[in-house]
Structure formats: structure tokens, C-alpha cells
Amino acid sequence: MEEKMLQEIMAAPYEIQFKEIPIPKVEPGQVLVRIKRIGVCGSDIHVYHGKHPYVTYPLTQGHEVSGEVVSLSEEVTGLVIGQKVTIEPQVYCNHCYPCTHGKYNLCENLQVMGFQTVGASSEYFAVDASKVTPLPDSMTYDEGAMIEPLAVAVHACKRYGDVRGKKVAVLGAGPIGILLCQALKAFGAAQVMMTDVSDYRLELAKSCGADYVYNTKKVDFANVVVECFGEDKADVIYDCAGNDITMGQAISNARKGSVIVLVAVFADLAKVDLAKLNDSELDLYTSMMYRHEDYLDAIRFVEEGKIQLKPLMSKHFPFKDYKEAYKYIEDHHETTMKVLIDV
Known part of the structure; x- marks a missing residue:
């Protein structure tokens, strides 16, 4: 008789079900992971609200995860049963x-x-070994589930280049913004200023290493960027909020000839001053997800104590309370950073 497991299914927006299916058998080159933690991110919330443009229902979510290797095919090397791991959720063609x-x-x-292919929101998940990254024994499953969003921040740092000794402004103190602040400091940035419209998030950013924090509902960004960094302003500005206001602040107040890096995803078509961007000869970079080396740097920074993940962990929910986790995020939007699902 086949052993069964539970799998989360989002049948439609706001509708979450659980299905009992056979535990998958590993195919050649695959690993079976017993999922321990699942992180919920902003993109998952868009799916829940029916506002993600690149998904179809029903789907199984789960792209920020950690777990334990419980089985592997004989071709797999470099992994062992009982090992803590995380999963890199990108599926790419290798040909383009x-x-x-x-x-x-x-x-x-x-x-x-978790978006265009089956995610890991299940008790067990069979996945190609090439997508599996080992975690140190010292790392918790909670931390392991946050390596994926941290890798986003690490990759964004590298899009600028060498940040050692640089003065940096980060607009938006959500989870990615605060992780980016820590990653910038880990890579050697001299000073990091963060802005947001939430005092709670800014206090958290300060506790995680931001040198300066400002609520731009209360102060003018044009003034505080000079107050922090002098007339030469920031060397680079990162937009982790992704709206016309923050991108407008970046373009209007960047030092001429400097760099803006867009990390956030714009929910709507942007209406920004490209004439000013051109007149100031600003370089607008963008950042898309991560690569394997970003995972390795993210793990190394956590292991070395250079990045703290625990302050960003807001609340845990049991696997069967998936929908309650979404409701909690909706009801506590400003004060919620990372919600984790315990499988």
C-alpha cells in the first residue's frame, strides 16, 4: 500500500485545500526532501489575492523552503540522507x-x-538534485527557509558591483529591504540609509544594522540624503518599494552620474521622470532573483553571523493553517515580515 502525504492546493484565489496524494518516488537524478519550513512572501500573497499575472489555478505554492533529505537516487552525489537542505526554485531550459x-x-x-510549476508546499517534495543546496548543521530550518529571499538581496548587491566603502540609500524597509541592508554591510558598504513610511519597520531596520532610518511621510528625502551623506549624496540608491513615489525620489535625488538599482517589482506601469534620468546620466540597473553563487554567499553570511534572520521571523503557523497564515498577514500587514509554515 502506497504511503500518503498532504499537499497544499490553491484551487482559486482565497481558496486553499489539502489533498492526500502518494509520497513521490525519486526519479533518476532526484532527491526526496521532507519539507520542514515554508516561508510566505509577497508574491505568494499576490497569488492568494488573484493578482499575480503569471499563474494559473489550481497550483501548489512553496518556493522558500528548508527540509531534510530522506531519499535519493543512486546517481546523486554530494548529498546524504539526513542532511539539511534548501531548494533553489528556478526551472530553466539550459538552451537559450x-x-x-x-x-x-x-x-x-x-x-x-510554486508559480508556473509545482511548488514544495507538501510534506515531501521530489526535486532534481541540481536544485538542492546543503545547509550547515548549525543552521535552523527557520533560517534555511529564508535563504531564498536573502539570495535575492545578495544578488541585488552584486548588480551594482563592489559596494565596499560606498554610501548607500535603500528605499523600502520590508523583508527584502532589510535583508539587502544587512547584505550590503556584509559586503563592506560604509553607510546604509533606509527609508519607509512605517516607524515599526524602520525601527526593525535600525536594529538590523541600518546606520540611518527616515520616515518619508515625516521628512523630505531630498533633505535627509544630503544630511546623511553630504552634498555628494549616495553612491547608489536601491528601490525595494517599487512605486512611482520611491523611484521618483531616487531619480530626483541621485547624484548625477550615479546608479539606481531597482529590486522591487512594480505592480503597475511606472510613471517616472525619464527626462531627469537622462539629464543626470543615471544608470538604472535591475535585479532578477539570484544564481547558485548567491545562495552560497547568503548561507556563508548567516553562518558567519554577519546577517541576522531571526528578527525578521514574525510568526509560525501549522501546515494545515495555511489560510490562517494569509489572513494574519492581511490583518497585520505593517508589522509582519516573514511568516513561516511548520510542516
Whole structure:
């Protein structure tokens, strides 16, 4: 008789079900992971609200996860049963131009587990060994589930280049913004200023290493960027909020000839001053997900104590309370950073 497991199914917006299905058997080159933690991110919330443009229902979510290897096919090397792991959720073709030039995060046919392909929101998950990254024994499953969003921040740092000794402004003190602040400091940034419209989030950012924090509902960004960094302003500005206001602040107040990095996803078409962008000869970079080396740097920074993840962990919910987790996030939006599902 086949052993069964529970799998989360989002049948439609706001409708979460659980289905009992057989525990998958590993195919050649695969690993079976007993899922321990699942992180909920903003993109998951968009799916829950029916506002994600690139998903169809029903689907199984789960792309920020950690777990334990419980089985592997005989071809797999470098992993052992009982090992703590996380999963890299990108599914790419290996044939298009970006893939063949080392930029598989930009694959022309990119799919992401939990969005365009089956995610890991289940008690067990069979996945190609190439997507599995070992975690140190010292790392908790909670921390392991946050390596994926941390890798987003690490990759964003690298999009600028060498941040050592640089003065940086980060607009938006959500989970990615605060992780980015810590990653910038881990890479050697001299000073990081963060802005938001929530005092709660800014206090948390300060406790996680931000040198300066400002609520731009109360102060003018144009004034505080000079107050922090002098007339030369910031060397680079990161937009982790993704709206016309923050991008407008960045373009209007960036030092001429400097760099803006867009990390956040714009929910709507942007209306920003491209004439000013051009007149100031600003470089506008963007950042898309991560690659394997970003996972390795993220794990190393946590292991070395350079990045603290625990302050961003807001609340845990049992696996069967998936919908309650979404409701909690909706009801406590300003004060919620990372909600974790215990499987």
C-alpha cells in the first residue's frame, strides 16, 4: 500500500485545500526532501489575492523552503540522507542565450516552483538534485527557509558591483529591504540609509544594522540624503518599494552620474521622470532573483553571523493553517515580515 502525504492546493484565489496524494518516488537524478519550513512572501500573497499575472489555478505554492533529505537516487552525489537542505526554485531550459551565458536566472523560458510549476508546499517534495543546496548543521530550518529571499538581496548587491566603502540609500524597509541592508554591510558598504513610511519597520531596520532610518511621510528625502551623506549624496540608491513615489525620489535625488538599482517589482506601469534620468546620466540597473553563487554567499553570511534572520521571523503557523497564515498577514500587514509554515 502506497504511503500518503498532504499537499497544499490553491484551487482559486482565497481558496486553499489539502489533498492526500502518494509520497513521490525519486526519479533518476532526484532527491526526496521532507519539507520542514515554508516561508510566505509577497508574491505568494499576490497569488492568494488573484493578482499575480503569471499563474494559473489550481497550483501548489512553496518556493522558500528548508527540509531534510530522506531519499535519493543512486546517481546523486554530494548529498546524504539526513542532511539539511534548501531548494533553489528556478526551472530553466539550459538552451537559450542567457542560460548558455551563465545567466539562467534570466532564462527565456524561466519557470518558478510554486508559480508556473509545482511548488514544495507538501510534506515531501521530489526535486532534481541540481536544485538542492546543503545547509550547515548549525543552521535552523527557520533560517534555511529564508535563504531564498536573502539570495535575492545578495544578488541585488552584486548588480551594482563592489559596494565596499560606498554610501548607500535603500528605499523600502520590508523583508527584502532589510535583508539587502544587512547584505550590503556584509559586503563592506560604509553607510546604509533606509527609508519607509512605517516607524515599526524602520525601527526593525535600525536594529538590523541600518546606520540611518527616515520616515518619508515625516521628512523630505531630498533633505535627509544630503544630511546623511553630504552634498555628494549616495553612491547608489536601491528601490525595494517599487512605486512611482520611491523611484521618483531616487531619480530626483541621485547624484548625477550615479546608479539606481531597482529590486522591487512594480505592480503597475511606472510613471517616472525619464527626462531627469537622462539629464543626470543615471544608470538604472535591475535585479532578477539570484544564481547558485548567491545562495552560497547568503548561507556563508548567516553562518558567519554577519546577517541576522531571526528578527525578521514574525510568526509560525501549522501546515494545515495555511489560510490562517494569509489572513494574519492581511490583518497585520505593517508589522509582519516573514511568516513561516511548520510542516
